[in-house]
Amino acid sequence: MQxxxxxxxxxxxxxxxxxxxxxxxxGGLNLSWTDCGANGTESRTFACxxxxxxxxxxxxxxxxxxxxxxxGEESEAIIQTxxxxxxxxxxLETASGPTPAGCRAGNLVFSNDFTTASGLCSDPWGGLxxxxxxxxxxxxxxxxxxxxxxxxxxxxxxxxxxREWYIWKVTILGSRTVGTGSCAGCTDGICIAFTSQKLTEPxxxxxxxxxxxxxxxxxxxxxxxxxTWICGGRVPTRNRTWGSVKSLxx
Numbered sequence: 001m002q003x004x005x006x007x008x009x010x011x012x013x014x015x016x017x018x019x020x021x022x023x024x025x026x027g028g029l030n031l032s033w034t035d036c037g038a039n040g041t042e043s044r045t046f047a048c049x050x051x052x053x054x055x056x057x058x059x060x061x062x063x064x065x066x067x068x069x070x071x072g073e074e075s076e077a078i079i080q081t082x083x084x085x086x087x088x089x090x091x092l093e094t095a096s097g098p099t100p101a102g103c104r105a106g107n108l109v110f111s112n113d114f115t116t117a118s119g120l121c122s123d124p125w126g127g128l129x130x131x132x133x134x135x136x137x138x139x140x141x142x143x144x145x146x147x148x149x150x151x152x153x154x155x156x157x158x159x160x161x162x163r164e165w166y167i168w169k170v171t172i173l174g175s176r177t178v179g180t181g182s183c184a185g186c187t188d189g190i191c192i193a194f195t196s197q198k199l200t201e202p203x204x205x206x207x208x209x210x211x212x213x214x215x216x217x218x219x220x221x222x223x224x225x226x227x228t229w230i231c232g233g234r235v236p237t238r239n240r241t242w243g244s245v246k247s248l249x250x
Contacts, residue, residue: 087185
């Protein structure tokens, strides 16, 4: 939580007690394939016989209270395979310093432009967002990866609590699935857990960090073999009660 210790621990503890007690009245986050929340799907199956588009993940939220000066977002999702280690197909990292590019570097595409989406959720960025993503292989354990996004707009906008909002989408491309130079492991079962979403406001106003599910915080890929360790809401080291506390900085 950003700047959460700018007041006394007593005040912080009191706020936490209040927030957890009122968790049922709060918002949360959703993860789906194809579209936002309940408008999308929980699982995705890919034939692994083409180099075409694999699918698009949508991260969406309903905020815990109205955000008057929303100007950006930062998210985290944890990926786990049903193998002992990530296959080459899931090595999506770009080259960084001494770390070479993964077998399928460049096959993740970030966007926070929802002008061509279904419109079943609202677009807080108005088609004017910009940002990017980061993929980290072997995160926490050899069969894990971490996907992070960061997006923003110039200026700020209002995000109300009466609807679900698109926040980000990440398209997984299928390059190097088949043919010369192909990367093995496309058929591995995968669980993807949306672990946190930060909604930012200008410096000095405060941020929200949301970790609880609005409806579904995880999806599967090649679900017939997907592990359940982080699916079904069983994400380790996360507090599954209300996880969003407004920064105490007013």
